[in-house]
Amino acid sequence: MTNKLPNHRTEGSASAEPLLLGPSLGTSLALWDAVAPELAAAHRVIRWDLPGHGASPAGLIGPGATVGDLAALVLDLADGLGVERFAYAGVSLGGAVGLHLAIHHPERVSSLAVICSSSHFNGAGPWEERAAAVRAGGRAAMAELAGSADARWFTPGFTVDRLVQDHREADPASYAACCDALASFDVRERLGSVRVPTLLIAGREDPATPPAHLREIADAVPGASLTEIPGASHLAPAERPEAVLAALRGHFTGFARRGVAVRREVLGDAHVDRAQARQTPFTARFQDFISRYAWGEIWTDTTLTRRERSMVTLTALVAHGHLDELAMHVRAARRNGLSVDEIGAVLLQTGVYVGVPAANSAFAVAQRVLAEDGDV
Incomplete structure (x- = not known):
């Protein structure tokens, strides 16, 4: 790895289907510690750190950075590892990166999971204020933000000390640049163009990106499905890893994904694209049922x-x-x-x-x- 690439960790067989895991602002790839090893049983799992977070070098992005800039780093990482096409799952800012990739680079993404994230992050103002405060206060400002991390990330009484420490130790300039990226991110008008199989996972007690934000994406992305996890706040993979793991396994290796592929092989891309384009929130569950049951279970049976x-x-x-x-x-x-x-x-x-x-x-x-x- 060169210093132009984000830090990463690879787990699982090199011949397995690649699955990239993206982090939330203020965390490191440790966010996935309770989930990644299990996913690695069926995938080549590649976790990555945001610039200036974990072991990623600072300076990979600067003031005025965008989610597109972060997505470009992910593509550079994939290219450096010889990965052409990959599944992707990301939390919060990492989820926004996944949406950007699915919209702007659909040829690279085979399937997508967006966790505790949004197609917009409640306007630019709060993020611009946070970026300015961190740039002005440096390490002291990061320590102050880390002190309130539990309330923003977890349900009352729960914490992960390692992640709070990662927040405290993140590079202030890089953290501020990531805030800039969140401030400018808004892809609500582009969600209908997402064509990869998409799963949305919401923490039912998430104050930062409430379930309504994930529901908005699920309603707009053709064929998308939504899972809400009770007892989870903003960092669901750390707080409710079993539930997140079950949802991701079902999405990335389950009948729905195979069903969409078989449906396209039998009926043709044009038909499936038309069906997905006509899908509404009212018909979404029926389309998911067809993909999972008719095409994912029956048509894949080799009898x-x-x-x-x-x-x-x-x-x-x-x-x-x-x-x-x-x-x-x-x-x-x-x-x-x-x-x-x-x-x-x-x-x-x-x-x-x-x-x-x-x-x-x-x-x-x-x-x-x-x-x-x-x-x-």
Whole structure:
């Protein structure tokens, strides 16, 4: 690692899928101590420190820094480690970095988890004031902020001494520059452009980024899901690591993620993109159900081949008269390897066991779709 890169720690197999973990302002990669080793069982986990925090050098960013500047450091780190595409999870400022990456560099991010964070941080004023106070007060100001860290970070009676000490020892200039980044961050108008599988995790007792902030992101990002953790404040991975770990495992290695991939393979990117673009808060849970159950559990079961599943699906859709769905699955059947003659044979079979009128309507739909695609 050169002094132009943030400090980092790598855990897990070098051949596993990379997962980058981003920190919150004032903390170090120790924020992930209770979670990262477990995630490393299935991922190449890469934790990183903010500039001037933990063991990262100061001076990587300066006054007027943006979240984009921090995201550029993360990409430099990934490049330095030979990581082209990665999953990403981040807390607070680290979560903002993840949103920036998903919006501006979607080709680098395979999936995203945003924890106790926001698409905006309540306006620039408070952060500008904090940055000015730290620049003026230096180490004394950092000690004062560290003295109130428990109230900002944890529920009453809970603390992690290591993280409070990290706050106290953070470089004042770098800390102030990170405050500048929070002050200028607002991606509310860009959330709809996020297309990677996204999980939002909220601490139900978080005063800094309340659940409403995470809900706002979940409602705007197509296909996103939200998990609220009771008894957690702002640093949920430190305070409720088991709950955070379960949510992250389900998101990064679970059925929902596999389901989205299979759905795209069978139905095509254009269809899935349209479905996600039409998603509303009202339909979001149903879309998540489809991804997890239909595509993540059923279509990934290897007992039947995808060709066989297409045959069964065509028959069922004809039987129930779901002709709009039938058109979509005629295309899916071609993508899954069925020939035009095989599709015709399936529909002919339905004429015997479902009925001639149903088969007649099905042949009309299939003829239209196959003609549109140049297959007949």
